Amino acid sequence: MLSEELVAQCEQVLGYRFQNHQLLTEALTHASIADDRRLSNERLEFLGDAILGLVICHQLYELFPQYLEGDLTKLKSAVVSRNTCAQVANAIGLTELIFVGKGMTGRQERPSSLAAGALESIIAAIYLDGGLDAARTFIIRHMQIFIDQFASTTHQDNYKSLLQQYSQKQLGSTPMYELVDEKGPDHSKCFEVRVVIAGRAFGSAWGAAKKVAEQRAAQIALEELGVIAREEEEFTSAVVEQATDEKLNDE
Incomplete structure (x- = not known):
C-alpha cells in the first residue's frame, strides 16, 4: 500500500x-x-x-x-x-x-x-x-x-475522403474532379478544379498543385451540400486563398 x-x-x-x-x-x-x-x-x-x-x-x-x-x-x-x-x-x-x-x-x-x-x-x-x-x-x-x-489536421487533409464517403452513401455517385483552368509558367503553375457529382457542378477552387486544388474543391462541395459549416473553415480558406493569390501575383 x-x-x-x-x-x-x-x-x-x-x-x-x-x-x-x-x-x-x-x-x-x-x-x-x-x-x-x-x-x-x-x-x-x-x-x-x-x-x-x-x-x-x-x-x-x-x-x-x-x-x-x-x-x-x-x-x-x-x-x-x-x-x-x-x-x-x-x-x-x-x-x-x-x-x-x-x-x-x-x-x-x-x-x-x-x-x-x-x-x-x-x-x-x-x-x-x-x-x-x-x-x-x-x-x-x-x-x-x-x-x-x-x-x-485530419479534417483539413481529408476533404476528398469525406466527400467520397458522403457522396457514395447519400447520393449514390462518385465525385469527379474536373480541371477548369491553369495559369502560370510551367515551373510554377496554379490549377483551378471543380467537383462534379451526378451532373451537378460545384464551385471551383485554385491551388498551387492539382491535389491542393482538389482538396479545396472538395471542401467547397461539402460546404454547398451542407455537410460541413462554412464558418468552421474560414481560417483554412483564408490561408489557401492567400497562398494562391501570392503565387498568381508572382507570375
Missing part, C-alpha cells in the same frame, strides 16, 4: 482524490515488479483501454456531427493511440510514479508502452473508484487538446 505522502503526490499529479487507495497502488504497479501478475496493472489496463475508447468515441460523436464513420474512426484511432497516451502520461508526470522491476529501474527513459499502459490503468482505477463521470472528466481534461489537434 502507498504511503499517505505518496498518495497525496499521486493525487496532485492526477487531479483526482481516491477513496480506495488500493486501486491507485494497483494502477501504478507494473508486471515487472508484481509478485503475482494479477496484482499488477495489466487487468486495469485492459479495462481502461475500453473506457478510454468509449469516452473518446462519445466525445467525437457529440463534437463532430458532420463527420462520417470513416473519419470518426480515423480520428479516434489517433487520439487513443499508444503514442498519444504515452505523451499524456509523460506530460502530467505519471510515468515517473510507476513501480517497476530492477531491470527497468536503471533505464534513462521508460518505454512508451509502459507510459501508455499506466494511463489506461489510472483511467480504469478512477472509473472503479468514482464512476464513469469521474473517468470522463479526467480523460477529457487531458485528451481534448489532442482531439482538437488531430481533428484540425
Whole structure:
C-alpha cells in the first residue's frame, strides 16, 4: 500500500482524490515488479483501454456531427493511440510514479508502452473508484487538446475522403474532379478544379498543385451540400486563398 505522502503526490499529479487507495497502488504497479501478475496493472489496463475508447468515441460523436464513420474512426484511432497516451502520461508526470522491476529501474527513459499502459490503468482505477463521470472528466481534461489537434489536421487533409464517403452513401455517385483552368509558367503553375457529382457542378477552387486544388474543391462541395459549416473553415480558406493569390501575383 502507498504511503499517505505518496498518495497525496499521486493525487496532485492526477487531479483526482481516491477513496480506495488500493486501486491507485494497483494502477501504478507494473508486471515487472508484481509478485503475482494479477496484482499488477495489466487487468486495469485492459479495462481502461475500453473506457478510454468509449469516452473518446462519445466525445467525437457529440463534437463532430458532420463527420462520417470513416473519419470518426480515423480520428479516434489517433487520439487513443499508444503514442498519444504515452505523451499524456509523460506530460502530467505519471510515468515517473510507476513501480517497476530492477531491470527497468536503471533505464534513462521508460518505454512508451509502459507510459501508455499506466494511463489506461489510472483511467480504469478512477472509473472503479468514482464512476464513469469521474473517468470522463479526467480523460477529457487531458485528451481534448489532442482531439482538437488531430481533428484540425485530419479534417483539413481529408476533404476528398469525406466527400467520397458522403457522396457514395447519400447520393449514390462518385465525385469527379474536373480541371477548369491553369495559369502560370510551367515551373510554377496554379490549377483551378471543380467537383462534379451526378451532373451537378460545384464551385471551383485554385491551388498551387492539382491535389491542393482538389482538396479545396472538395471542401467547397461539402460546404454547398451542407455537410460541413462554412464558418468552421474560414481560417483554412483564408490561408489557401492567400497562398494562391501570392503565387498568381508572382507570375
